[in-house]
Amino acid sequence: MLSWLEALIILLVLTNFALLGSSRLASLIRLVALQGMLLGIITIASQPGAASARIYILALGNIATKCLLFPWLFYRAVKEVNIRREVEPYVGYNLSLLAGVISFGLSLWLGDRLPFPTKAFSDLAVPTVFFMLWVGLLLIISRNKAITQVVGYLVMENGIYLFGISFVEAAPLFVELGVLLDVIVGVFIMGIIIHQIDRQFDTLHVGQLANLKD
Amino acid sequence: MAGPHFLLWSELCFLCAALICCFASSNARLASIVGAAGSIIGCVLGLLSATSMLSMGTSFTLNLPCTIPLASLHFKVDALSALFLILIDGLSLLFTLYGVSYLYEYRSKRSLGGPWCAFNLLVASMGVVVTSQNGVLFLIGWELMALSSFFLVMFEGDSNKGRDVGITYLIATHLGTLFLLVMFILMAVSSGSFEFDAFRTHQPSRTLLTTLFLCAVIGFGTKAGLMPFHVWLPEAHPAAPSHVSALMSGVMIKTGIYGILRLISLAGMPPLWWGWLLIGMGFVSAVGGVLFALAQHDLKKLLAYHSVENIGIIVLGIGLGVLGLGSGSPPLALTGFLGALLHVINHGIFKGLLFLGAGAIFRATGTRQLDELGGLLKKMPATGYCFLIGALAISGLPPLNGFVSEFLIYIGSFRGGIELAQPSNLFCFIIILGLTLIGGLACACFSKAFGIVFLGEPRQAVSSSHTLPPAMKWPMIILAGLCIAIGVFPVPIVRFLLPCASQIFPVQQPEVPFSAMTSTLNLLTHITATSLILLLLIFFIFRLRRLFLGNRKVTSEVTWDCGYAKPTPRMQYTASSFAQSILQLFQPFLPSHKALSRSLTYFPGSESISFSSHTPDHFQQSFYWPLFHWVDKRFSILRRFQHGKMQVYVLFIAAALIALLIWQLGAVQ
């Protein structure tokens, strides 16, 4: 049956493809904010019957941080360093999309193969988790602007979060909150580092970081 | 029963002609007459023997006394062999006719005895390969085929480049043969004899079968030009005279396909992963081949890369067939094998046609560079329209033959994709993805090749527009006619292929249900209907258009040039610029080298600017060269043994002999 849930997950998958195919930093940030929003809605929608207060806390916390706080931080960082788009990524956009399709196929296969103690709320949930991990890694590997890399980390975190809510009965809340906290701290540090890299090197090309080696 | 006699006499005919040509090398006229006559008679006899087998429906054997150890002169013509024999002899017949005129042009420059001798030997050896029933005999035929085609590749081998090409070919084909040698020895060790029949009844272990299959894929794949092993092909095929290029590209590489099919039929029920491997390799060959073809500037090299592509399509079909066998679905297997076999024939026809066309172009203009040609359709209409038909056929467009075979593979893959379990259905969709990609790319490639060479304004003055002799024109017209005939009426030929395809089925396989055959044939009648309606519609619309235009003013002007006053032919879009944007997209898989020298002044003189691009073969550059360099370095220690002193060599031989003798006699004790 096509539940709204399935549609939401497919939308989530599509945002990942859009992330792989877009070059503007602004649209990357917008997409990752959309992901945060979708995840928040999925959190509530994935609960059969009335959702507990715990779920609402999770969902709202998620939307507040990933959909509002982080994008705002990112926008500020982008504005401060005044760059608009990813220039000459290591892996082109079309090739990234191809890699995305292949990794989606791989994730479907992995999702079928891995045994889990409890069933996730949807057949698509676990493959999507893997897919988001791959996409995050792909973004980190193939792009060369520091901000895109942070976006990549965030996509991976979103994947882990989706994994958490897929097995929400099995995973305690504080684990999830802990991860969220980690990421918040991480994003703050990244913000500071981006600022410093820009001051130091006048570029956000992470290739320049290679100069730091002995 | 006349079948075996025809076969024997046909082979003898080729051999006699080869022998006479060998001695008559100084006399061009004699060599041409004898070489061509021997080849034509041999081909006709071979065709008679194959058709007699197919019309009777029973296979026949020919067993001659033989004194070679381990070998036996054991030939057998079953449906599969007969099909390949018809392909070999039928096409060789046409290529011989063409070759007579084509080679005769060279009579003042080169001796013609050698090429004709090698040509006859090549046709004879291919016949041996597809009919032999003994491993050693097969290898002898295989080796003879490699050597005779090597001499033909070296036809213009007096330049450095020509020699390099020949030697690359020689090394590649022998590396392939090495794997086949291992394969046949393993087969013989396990079954006790080099006879195929012994192996057929023998039940080999799984691991042995795996080894045999991998050896076959590498060995036969090298000859067929399957992608990672193809590097020799785009070099060697263009170097030979055009009718030999046609023979090598259209026919000789198919012996590799024959080998793979024969192994599948001998091996019993294939496991599913064979199909996956074949589909993977087929996909890489098909897409890679067409991409490299798109990047070429040399017409014959472009065609050669398209052979890699078409071998890929054939292997995709075989992979589908193996999937069908492995998952217990005979109708699927039948569709896959039928598609593959039909494409074997079709590719022989249209690739032969295109190579003959390329030869005619080369003969008239003296160049094969796409960007130096143009506007040839007005000067060479027959070649042009035949080439157009070949181009449409190779792009897989209806209503021509290339479409029918691709359609069969498509339909099979769609059925497989719907019916089969995971992950085999994924592989079926990979076939579909591959076929669509190459459909579009081949269209782009051949609209480029035809458009640039035959249309527009001539880019260079055509040196001599001498007319095409009929012996060169008619083979092309016949081949073009076959392209249309098979494209519009595929049912008879597919019905004729049914026994050949079921020959590939291993004996353990249950019979193919009759309904599967009729449903496939039914589908093809729809293709016939569609094609006929299409042709009729085009005819009627054409008449209608003429009716409208009948009594109106039709004027001629220059091409609209946006008001630019002095257009020159050099301003036309070239082949390189046509393909550039597509190649840009596939840049990660296809690194092309561009050399651009730019002038820095505002009004550059013509001498200071130049642009050239060329796309080297990936595999050659980044795999084979490093590998061979590594081997070279490691084995340079052996150089010590090579002093050039004859006496020392004899000493080595004697020492080796004595050592072997002692070892053997010691083992006897």
Place this chain on the structure above:
Amino acid sequence: MISLSFAVTFVSSLAVAPLYLSIINKTKAFFAGRQGPPLLQPYIDIWKLLNKGAVYSKTTTSILFVSPVIGLGCLIIATAFLPVGRTPSIFAFDGDFIVLAYLFALMRFFFIIAALDTGSSFEGMGASREAYFATLTEVAFILGLAAMAKKTGTLCLSGMLTQISGEMWKQSGGILALTASSLFIVLLSECARIPIDDPNTHLELTMIHEVMVLDHSGPDFALIHYLSCLKFWIIGSVLVRMVLPATVHSAWLDQAMVFAAVAGIAVAVGLIESSMARLKLNTVPQLLVGASTLSALALLLGLR
């Protein structure tokens, strides 16, 4: 009865096709605050061109005027593969959608070589772009149809299109939606609409389809005009049957609904054309690769 309704539908779709072009133009005019050309303008244009003489370039050969003729033959057959209302076409057979895709390819091949026939570098440029974009479009198209074939379990176009129902949308709407959005991009690309190509531009360097036909005139050009309308009808009606699987159990009414719904697609295209500009040439492939990605995604989801 079936053959009668087929014949009527076939003839009326051939007749009505140019109307959709003028619906697009009307929509664009509405949003631009203009009145726009009359509804029958495409017919008037075609008739006018049919009654003109022709001018051919000295460079060209027969390829130039043969190409629209072959193109029309291909598209007429493709039209015959479409179902009538909710009943399959009488020409339907397994794999007819492959034939349809390859008939499009045949037509394209001839238009490309016709463009090269003129020897003009502008037309060569258009031909090159056409070959490039069409390759990607074809992948999206066939993979999309493959996803549908997998979903419906049938191999003929009529079967697929008539089996899609509201029930199927409820069950696996995700797959159908992905395929439909991919097909919509295919429609825009194949019919040379914004954002892939701009049918109105008069700057040769930016055009694709328009630049390839600069040297066609008179009846040849009339055919080309008609062809682009027919192509819109074919792909549009495939798309409509996917998106709106409603039926009132009457072949005539169902077919009438399809005619009306394709008009809806024409309005949508007009909306897109009035609201956005043409994409930069080097981002067009990205859009088309995106469409192929959507189709591949639908296929992968359908494989489970």
